[in-house]
Amino acid sequence: MTRLAQTAGLNDVQREILSTVRDFVDKEIIPVATGLEHRDEYPTEIVEGLKELGLFGLMIPEEYGGLGESLLTYALCVEEIARGWMSVSGIINTHFIVAYMLKQHGTQEQKDTFLPRMALGEVRGAFSMSEPALGSDVSAITSKGVRDGEEYVLNGQKMWLTNGGTSSLVAVLCRSDEGHPEGTAPHKSMTTFLVEKEPGFGEVLPGLTIPGKIDKMGYKGVDTTELIMDGLRIPANRVLGGTTGRGFYQMMDGVEVGRVNVAARGCGVAQRAFELGVSYAQQRQTFGKPIAQHQAIQFKLAEMATKVEAAHAMMVNAARKKDSGERNDLEAGMAKYLASEYCKEVVEDAFRIHGGYGFSKEYEIERLYREAPMLLIGEGTAEIQKMIIGRRLLEEYRIQG
Numbered sequence: 001m002t003r004l005a006q007t008a009g010l011n012d013v014q015r016e017i018l019s020t021v022r023d024f025v026d027k028e029i030i031p032v033a034t035g036l037e038h039r040d041e042y043p044t045e046i047v048e049g050l051k052e053l054g055l056f057g058l059m060i061p062e063e064y065g066g067l068g069e070s071l072l073t074y075a076l077c078v079e080e081i082a083r084g085w086m087s088v089s090g091i092i093n094t095h096f097i098v099a100y101m102l103k104q105h106g107t108q109e110q111k112d113t114f115l116p117r118m119a120l121g122e123v124r125g126a127f128s129m130s131e132p133a134l135g136s137d138v139s140a141i142t143s144k145g146v147r148d149g150e151e152y153v154l155n156g157q158k159m160w161l162t163n164g165g166t167s168s169l170v171a172v173l174c175r176s177d178e179g180h181p182e183g184t185a186p187h188k189s190m191t192t193f194l195v196e197k198e199p200g201f202g203e204v205l206p207g208l209t210i211p212g213k214i215d216k217m218g219y220k221g222v223d224t225t226e227l228i229m230d231g232l233r234i235p236a237n238r239v240l241g242g243t244t245g246r247g248f249y250q251m252m253d254g255v256e257v258g259r260v261n262v263a264a265r266g267c268g269v270a271q272r273a274f275e276l277g278v279s280y281a282q283q284r285q286t287f288g289k290p291i292a293q294h295q296a297i298q299f300k301l302a303e304m305a306t307k308v309e310a311a312h313a314m315m316v317n318a319a320r321k322k323d324s325g326e327r328n329d330l331e332a333g334m335a336k337y338l339a340s341e342y343c344k345e346v347v348e349d350a351f352r353i354h355g356g357y358g359f360s361k362e363y364e365i366e367r368l369y370r371e372a373p374m375l376l377i378g379e380g381t382a383e384i385q386k387m388i389i390g391r392r393l394l395e396e397y398r399i400q401g
């Protein structure tokens with residue numbers, strides 16, 4: 001079932017990578033995903049397989065041991081993986097964002113220290129902006145880093161870290177007033193700190209606690225945690241890029257590529273929902289014929305497939321724009337917004353096609369139904385995407401006079 005969501009203009013290497021990933025998804029992920037998800041179990045074997053495929057280093061430059069691939073290749077791989085199980089794409093997504101931020105903004109020493117081990121999946125990344133009292137409003141961050149000799153002392157509570165427990169490198173956004181006097185604009189007085197830690201829960205370092213997994217309605221298997229810093233000391237050379245005050249811009253750069261990624265996840269989940277719906281519709285009989293022969297169901301399939309195609313096209317466009325070196329915040333915002341909304345709608349339609357069985361945990365669509373809403377929130381909610389899109393449109397279409 002590969003007629004939908006084709007991508008024109010891929011080179012041989014991209015086609016080969018995607019075919020390998022699709023094969024891995026069909027054989028190693030889809031058969032076990034729902035069972036693992038229901039048990040909220042970390043997919044250790046799948047992660048080992050991803051390491052072997054080199055996916056943790058897909059976009060890391062070859063000089064650091066990665067595959068040096070484009071954002072498009074990466075996004076298409078994420079789409080395939082999310083088609084199998086969205087949680088697995090979550091495991092590589094924050095890793096990818098941190099590696100990207102290091103590549104774009106890290107000092108040479110930081111790149112040399114982390115990127116080769118990140119490419120192998122030995123060091124795994126998480127990124128942390130959100131706090132208990134804020135998610136969309138990043139300017140309201142209260143966690144703080146204060147310089148003390150050759151170290152920084154970090155205090156504050158962070159919320160919703162994807163891979164918070166399993167990661168060993170967390171990019172943490174804090175306020176830092178060193179050199180930024182009282183009254184400095186919030187986005188100019190933030191710093192990204194690179195916090196190295198052991199994977200696990202509890203007090204993983206003196207002054208750093210990962211309390212445990214947050215119990216979620218879906219997106220299970222992957223750990224999502226809080227992070228508490230209480231006098232956590234880190235060396236001064238672990239300020240991303242070596243200079244304080246740039247954290248907000250670094251994080252927004254990371255989130256921008258992350259948005260293409262979330263769009264890709266929406267595409268993958270929607271594709272799987274379509275596959276499940278179109279298959280079930282040909283098997284279930286009502287009133288003497290398969291329900292696929294009722295026009296109302298055909299119309300649903302037509303709408304679902306059209307949404308899958310449209311979301312895929314916008315996601316590919318946003319990735320290609322970034323790869324060409326151009327600003328892509330408008331395209332990434334549009335792709336993330338559309339793909340996540342369409343994903344929710346396609347999943348809902350596939351669920352309806354399943355009738356009562358869609359409500360049974362035996363059917364895969366039940367899992368997708370609980371996963372799709374996460375995409376409406378992560379990497380900026382729909383409202384935040386619309387704010388970004390609206391502002392950019394007014395920049396582009398400003399009238400003279």
Ligand SMILES: Cc1cc2nc3c(=O)[nH]c(=O)nc-3n(C[C@H](O)[C@H](O)[C@H](O)COP(=O)(O)OP(=O)(O)OC[C@H]3O[C@@H](n4cnc5c(N)ncnc54)[C@H](O)[C@@H]3O)c2cc1C
Nearest residue numbers: 127128129130134135136137160161162378379380381383
């Ligand atoms: C499973 C999961 C994993 C996550 N992983 C991470 C992670 O790895 N790292 C990380 O830093 N964060 C992570 N997050 C946090 C996520 O980024 C935030 O939840 C998200 O940005 C929304 O923030 P919030 O939950 O505080 O909602 P709020 O910002 O409180 O928003 C609540 C509602 O108000 C709306 N709203 C807010 N401001 C406006 C406005 N100006 N105009 C109109 N409407 C508005 C929002 O759209 C939303 O509908 C994760 C969240 C979840 C659920």
